[in-house]
Amino acid sequence: METITKKDLELLRAQIISDIGTLIDTKLKGESAKGNEEFGWMRSKAIRKALNISASTLQNLRITGKIRHKKVLGSYYYNKEDLQHLFDDESK
CATH class of the missing domain: 1.20.5 (Single alpha-helices involved in coiled-coils or other helix-helix interfaces)
Incomplete structure (x- = not known):
């Protein structure tokens, strides 16, 4: 020893x-x-900061099925491509 x-x-x-x-x-x-x-997935906090939206707005997007999400160990992750497509569709 x-x-x-x-x-x-x-x-x-x-x-x-x-x-x-x-x-x-x-x-x-x-x-x-x-x-x-x-990998194409971002955490809730990063999404809210980048888009300057509230947690409830992000939750509404998730609940209505407008964006894909995954819940891993209590944290939500969102697909970047879905967010891009969401805003592409609204701009048309």
Whole structure:
């Protein structure tokens, strides 16, 4: 059995702080959101922010079947293509 030294704990602390900084930077740059968008699905919050609509408006679109959605672990994901088609149809 190995003994944990103070130096080992300091190295672990530095690594944890570095990892947290990287996660924060990634979140602020929106790289995690871009990953979902590559698959064509976006979370409710991203959709509401991009379209400047309320949660109830998005819910109404979902309930009326105008856009496809998936519920994964309590979060709704919406298909980007459906949203694009929805606004294409309204502009005609």
